[in-house]
Amino acid sequence: MNSTLPASSPPSSNSYCATLTALPAPESEDDRGSLDIAVALDISGSMSGRKLDLCKQTLETLLGELKSTDRFSLTVFSDEAEIVVPLAGMGSVAKASALQRVKRLHTKGCTNLSGGLTSAVQELKDVATPNAVRSVLLLTDGHANRGVSEDGAIVRLLKGCLGSDGDNISVNVMGYGSDHNADLLQSLSQVSETSGSYYFIEHADNVSSAFGDCLGGLLSVSAQNIRVKIQGEGVAVLHDKAVKAADDSYVVSLGDMFADETKDIVMTGPAVATTVRVQVEYLDVVNARPVVSQVTECTVTVGGALGGFNKHVAVQVLRVQVVRAMQEAHKLARGGLEAARAKMTETIAEIQRVRQQMGSVSAEEAAALDTLLGDCNDALSSMSSMYEYEGRGSKTMMSKMQMHSAQRCNASGEEANMYRAARSKKASMVTKFAGMSR
16 A cells, blocks of 8 residues: 655645555455455345346356355345355355355345344354455345334444444445435445445446445455554544544544555645654555554645645545535435535535636546536435435435545446546446346
């Protein structure tokens, strides 16, 4: 992993950021970390027909990507939860058995989400010698109406099952259609310290590509348990996972990073020269060893020789502002859409103002600005009516706010995405999985 510290300030803000980039994935598939994957699949009555058929095809494709040292389990849930495939290594015999059990799945009953989710988590927790990368993949199209059904209670139940440190288990959640509980599902994806992603699957054909995007990330995890320590007099860190220590330093827990992923930690500081120190510690998954980096130090002189207007930082400041605006707008929308629309309109105007001041920009910066502006406009358009917002708009916006906050693709389609590199494992898996649904 490489870390740099651009020293700069966008207009009207004494801001700068630390940038972390994960190293490329190993060329050989054998060199990647082995996986423990537990799928929790909703088979309630509303999943009948093409929905379940596509899920079954997708699971077959997923099994085909696993090597013998990877482990897989499948829990299905309707009125009750049932472990259909107990967690086991995916050698040829075990894989053939799992495929046969997947093919026999059928729909029935209601939605015991809590039972299915906790059963899948426990499958991973019961392993004496876990693999390097561990994840639960949850897919549902509705609201929990069996077992524990209150949102807060389900979140607390998941936290209790994972334990205080989450045991390095991510929870990736896929919400199918317009009737699922997006607030709950996004919250579940963020419970573990190794945060997962929330995917909004709007159309049936997007099930496969969402699974492909998710699996591609898990297949390319290069660093885990990432902690970034930042010190600087008068410096404040603008990150959801930032915790301020007694010595005024900050620790930012980033969970894991996929190969070639980039994370930017935005800071604000005094309008005079200040020294910022950044140190990173993490687990190198490929080489199975802990790493503590040297301290990267930079003297930031806002507006001076080392400062000036750094366009990369300007984009990152806007990214943080967009996330916070969407979070606020979503809360405001519960009391009526007028205030939520005003918040998004204000944010759109700010992006346009900064974009004009930036002048000429690189292709990458232009793509990022276009994405941020487009996502804000989409959010505003979805607020034309409460029906539109509650059905599609809120789910799309919650997916986008998480994507920009984590700087990680959680798109369920094949469209280009600023956080999914064209030659990444995510991109190749999306193409492969999406192909089988056509």
